[in-house]
Amino acid sequence: MSQTLLNIKNLYVNYETDEETVRALNGVNLKLNKGEMLGLVGETGAGKTTTALSILKLLPKDIGIITNGQIEFDGKDLTKLKEAELRNIRGERISMIFQDPMTSLNPVLTVGEQIAEVIELHKTLDKKQIESKVNEMLELVGIPAKRKKEFPHQFSGGMKQRVIIAMALSCDPELLIADEPTTALDVTIQAQVLNMMEELKHKLNTAMLLITHDLGVVAQICDKVAIMYAGEIIESGTAEDIFEAKEHHPYTVGLFGSIPNLIEKTNRLKPILGLMPDPTDLPQGCKFHPRCPQCMEICRKVHPDDRQTETHTIKCHLYK
């Protein structure tokens, strides 16, 4: 049966800067089973990266602060672990693909050397085996192995991102957190990467937290989906709940409406009007109410609770 690997309970994170307090996460609940793929979707500034960084305790020191909640990984609360214990988990059992690939590559090492470094750290292989593993990983992400002697600046944006993916996948993690891993990739390479991720899931029962704004990718590979808005999960459920159920949070409806349609020709797109609220000054009631086309009186005053039906959860006053 399904075993819980990651369980985030009521997580609050603030960024304390000199002038202000940014309320980045406001009671996040997320559960991920072994071997499961969860898509975390939401607009810029929703708190997706903050969620990922909290799991690894990589929030900026003294600025990003977990003020409440637990993050259980395999039964242990990560928020209570010491740095040394965490270091063992990071990279070894949890591996992360960061949103900005440019900053995760070392400019003075060749691409091949960097992949080799990761493999060396996590596996006991001799030099020749490492070399052939490097070649294999590069080819897997569609880069000819002979280009391993080049430096990151000689690669295009998408090629750098592929190198990062190769590095993250080469250490066979139990949990892979991928922050927008395929945004810079074209669809053919993306399909290869998604296949690799699925393979990892089948072979090693790897669980994945996939952060993305591409609902197409989510539909293709995720078992579960969580939609985030202003530091809260406003809707979550199985892929079927999100893509096929009738009832949705109005924000989810807006997200789907913003995607250019490949089949019908539209003159202009219909984005959700307005912007995400300022996280230093969040509105009362439902945080989406200022942009919500279905806003009611109660939405301005009362924060909505989750409405749960089997696997599908919606945080909205429309549903009781």
Added chain:
Amino acid sequence: MAQPLIETKALKKYFKSPSGSLHAVDGVSLKIDKGQTLGIVGESGCGKSTLGRVIIRLLEATAGEVLFEGKNILKYNRNQMRNMRKEMQIIFQDPYASLNPRMTLSEIIAEPIKVNKLLKNRAEIEKRVTKLMDTVGLAQRLINSYPHELDGGRKQRIGIARALAVEPKFIVCDEPVSALDVSIQAQILNLMMDLQEEMGLTYMFITHDLSVVKHISDEIAVMYLGQCVEKAPSDQLFQNPLHPYTKALLSSIPLPSLKNKGNKRDIIKGEVTSPINPPPGCRFAPRCPHATEECMVRDIELIKAGDEHFAACRLYGRGFDAE
């Protein structure tokens, strides 16, 4: 016949690499008519950004021609080029990295006006900046903000305002919305289409997002390893893709619906040709299900395969019929 605003002829850009000459752009011939948008799609690393940069001479070409209103600008000297800079601008993918973090929003937008000496009087410059902010939908209260204080969508609006500041005719848009989430992406795409209508702008729009490129382009060019393998009006390309690479590309689009979930993804098999000293012949041949030995003998040219539809594949033209 109308003269194209931009035309490239057998344009090439080679880089030196540790193991030889890297053919980033390898003989690309394209035309873009005034007021139109040419979408450029293709595998990451296939030379899209390099092509855009070579066309506006941010990078020097290795060979070939770039005609702007019929004149080869690759022959222009520094002085002539300085005047050209006003006509051609670029918007970058990464709104984070492409804006100077130490400059305020108004300084960033005013910079190209000052550099190109379009306006000298401070009050006039200020007025123009205010107007540009209005045009791209940036609130006036942000005028003294720094880029890091703004979200990605607003940063990309600054990038657009900066590009528009010199009133260019032609803008290379290098993945301008890739870093943005869908709702902000939609706002920016709408803005770019409105601006094009109002100002008669001509765009070269680089992206790997096929639903975006279909939405915004009049014509689309598909690139594979430095070469253009297919070119067609936007709707035609999607309805009737010809080149095997284009077909693979279109069939890999992940659609936001569960209908095809669980179906095995079509992966293009075979080894990727290295762009370093590539052998002659179709660059896609090693991965192509239809390839024969003949495909590897010499480079394949774009062949007219229909009204305004061109493909560089031996399956089309010269006696070969489409399946």
